[in-house]
C-alpha cells in the first residue's frame with residue numbers, strides 16, 4: 001500500500017450497489033467477510049465454489065493481495081474490505097451512494113488480538129512485551145492508527161453515509177440476528193435453510209477449519225502459520241488474561257476521556 005494509492009482511492013467511482021466493509025484491525029474483519037460471502041453466494045454456502053473470502057471481498061487499499069486487482073474494472077455488484085479511516089475512503093460514499101458496514105469490537109480485546117497477531121504477521125514490527133505494545137496501541141503507533149480516532153471518525157460522521165454499525169460482541173451473543181440485520185441492510189432475503197448454513201459456516205469452529213475463510217491460504221511471507229493461528233480464540237474478555245489492574249485503570253480513564261461523549265457502549269466481557 002502506498003500513500004499515493006490510498007489518495008487515489010478517494011476518487012474511486014462508487015456504484016449504487018457497492019458494499020464497503022470497514023473495520024479497525026482485529027475487530028471482526030474476516031468474520032464479516034465470510035458472512036458477506038455466505039449471504040451473497042450460494043456457491044459459497046453449498047461449497048461448490050472454492051473461492052477465498054479475501055477474493056470475494058477484496059481489499060480496497062491492498063490491491064497486491066488480490067493480484068493487483070483493478071477495482072474500476074470489477075463487475076458489479078462489488079464488495080470491498082478496508083481498514084481506512086473515515087477521511088480516506090472514496091468521497092462518493094458520503095453522498096450515501098453505496099453501502100458501508102462498519103464493525104467494531106471492544107478495544108481491550110482488539111488490543112490483545114493485535115498483540116498476538118504480531119507473532120504471526122511476518123512484516124509487523126514486533127513489540128518485545130505487552131507493556132511496550134500497550135503504549136504503542138494507545139499512541140496509535142500501530143497499523144491503522146489510534147483505535148479511538150478510527151471509531152470516533154466513523155461514528156461521528158455516520159449521518160453522511162448509508163451505514164450499518166455492527167459489534168463483534170453482538171455477533172458472539174447472537175450471530176443469527178446479526179446475519180439478519182446484514183441481509184436486511186443489503187436487501188437480500190434468505191430462507192431458513194440458507195440462514196442456518198450462513199450461521200453454521202460463519203461460526204468460529206467452522207471457520208478455523210476452513211482454509212477459504214481463515215487466512216491459511218495467505219502467502220507465508222505475510223502470515224507464518226507455524227507461529228500461530230489467525231483464528232486465535234474468538235472470545236470476549238480475553239484482555240483480562242493479559243492486562244494488569246493498573247493498565248486496565250489507565251485504559252478506562254483514556255477511554256472515558258476520548259469516547260465518553262459518544263453514545264457508544266461496548267461489552268467488555270460475557271459471563
Ligand SMILES: Nc1ncnc2c1ncn2[C@@H]1O[C@H](COP(=O)(O)OS(=O)(=O)O)[C@@H](OP(=O)(O)O)[C@H]1O
Pocket residue numbers: 023024025026027028029030031109112113114116117202203204205207230231232233234235238
Ligand atoms: N467466526 C468467528 N467468531 C469469533 N471470532 C472470530 C471469528 N472469525 C474471526 N474471529 C476473530 O477475529 C479476530 C481477527 O480479527 P480481524 O479479522 O479483524 O483481523 S484483521 O484485522 O483482518 O487482521 C481474531 O480474534 P482473536 O481470537 O481475539 O485474536 C479472530 O479469532
